[in-house]
Amino acid sequence: MTTPSVASDAGALLGVYARVGPVFVAGEGSELIAEDGARYLDFVAGIAVNALGYNSPVFRDAVMRALDTGLVHVSNLYRTEPGERLATELAGRAFPSGGQAFFCNSGAEANEGAFKFSRKWSGKTDIVAFTGSFHGRLFASLAATDRPDYRRAFEPLLAGVQIIPLGDKDAARSVITAERTAAVIIEPVQGEGGVRPVPAAFLAFLRELCDSRKVALIFDEVQCGLGRTGTWFAAEQSGVVPDMYTLAKPLGGGLPMGAILLNDRIAAPLAPGDHATTFGGGPFVATVALDVVRAIGDHDFLADVRAKGKWLGAALAALVPRRPRVREARGRGLMWGLELNEAAAPVVAAARDRHLLVLTAGATVIRIVPPLTVSRDELERGVAILDEVLA
Ligand SMILES: Cc1ncc(COP(=O)(O)O)c(C=O)c1O
Missing domain, CATH: 3.40.640.10 (Type I PLP-dependent aspartate aminotransferase-like (Major domain))
Incomplete structure (x- = not known):
């Protein structure tokens, strides 16, 4: 008998989730690592769960x-x-x-x-x-x-x-x-x-x-x-x-x-x-x-979230005049939505193809909820990918 692969085991899990993309085997900071070693910048964070990122020393x-x-x-x-x-x-x-x-x-x-x-x-x-x-x-x-x-x-x-x-x-x-x-x-x-x-x-x-x-x-x-x-x-x-x-x-x-x-x-x-x-x-x-x-x-931790959020909000707002597919950027801190003039799911898929994970919030909104420990560099990388897929 051969050991079933991870992919073939998927059928036993009740099909109430539309799971997509690679099988993840590890995480580090703001990145998820797939079976083949590919790294994904994760602005989903377990749907706003992994506030301290992956493999956090605190945890x-x-x-x-x-x-x-x-x-x-x-x-x-x-x-x-x-x-x-x-x-x-x-x-x-x-x-x-x-x-x-x-x-x-x-x-x-x-x-x-x-x-x-x-x-x-x-x-x-x-x-x-x-x-x-x-x-x-x-x-x-x-x-x-x-x-x-x-x-x-x-x-x-x-x-x-x-x-x-x-x-x-x-x-x-x-x-x-x-x-x-x-x-x-x-x-x-x-x-x-x-x-x-x-x-x-x-x-x-x-x-x-x-x-x-x-x-x-x-x-x-x-x-x-x-x-x-x-x-x-x-x-x-x-x-x-x-x-x-x-x-x-x-x-x-x-x-x-x-x-x-x-x-x-x-x-x-x-x-x-x-x-x-x-x-x-x-x-x-x-x-x-x-x-x-x-x-x-911690006071400094929250101040850092606010500072990064301010940068992210401004960067997302800057997409609105540049990319006609984007109608509005809304949010606070590190919780943002980009309202599109079209369905959000294909944009989420295109971002994933470029190794950025974001998710939808309703039919036309892209939701961005990275780990609160995300770095400014990572935010810049993520926004650049979004800019590209929305071009
Ligand atoms: C605002 C809000 N309330 C409640 C829930 C439900 O939480 P859970 O999935 O842990 O039951 C969610 C989940 O997304 C949520 O966003």
Whole structure:
């Protein structure tokens, strides 16, 4: 019997992903390395997960230290130190006047938990989300996701979820009610929906509306949070503080991890038995996450993300007048979208042929979310390739 090749094994994996391109076997910094040794500049970063790049010393050291304890998983029935320390760190950054953290395993799971918490706190049921949103693929998070094509085959989803036009204050005033609405969920910078920063004034308007109608305001910072936009939370740039943040993607340095950060008001009615997840915040992943968040949260690290983001934003904006196929560059920090006048997928494929990985965000937007450790040189190389494929 011969050993099957990597390529022939692909058939056993459920075909819900349209996988393309080479088989990757290693990574270093901002590059992925394929079977044949070819290097790809990676501006996808595991879809905004690999904030510290590949083979990061911060991640490696944390993993080794975590392994040395012999504790990978200990049930949440017992106390372990790493999760408690991580909760203090994250809740403290989110809510200096008092908050708590619940750890889970993904972004969708974080949003589902946040919906439950909002119901317990408010005594109400309904959820309001916005056009262009993406909150995950489970039954409640998918109901709040504005992608009919993702939802259609799986309905009925959670009842009582409404999606209203982003930025429409009148719609918000009429749909977000004191009687029925438990939570409003919004991404301060929409990711999958086309990389759209939400104006600070709209976030502030939602904050006021939610306060006056006893509705929990949830900021889904799964993609835009944890330094991606050049500040610790993306919403910091608006000055608006929600009742809950949901986090995931970069949190575990590539290990699966999500978190709900909730203020003391929302946390108050929650008691043992109200929510749980077997793996959430185990000592291994929490040890790694604590080092990852400390690295990202470092003042100089975030200043560097902002500086590189400023350069990237200007370089992408400069493509607009030069390349008629590009309509607009949008983004913050190291989270950018290039809106095209045509389908984005062929451009993504052409960039991959030139060893640059970027991805789409909807049909006509190219999304650029490199590791936050990307160098200015690498950004220049990437933009030059995009310029070439858009010629
Ligand atoms: C803003 C946002 N929320 C939630 C999710 C879902 O996260 P996960 O795939 O970890 O369930 C994503 C994933 O892309 C996301 O971008």
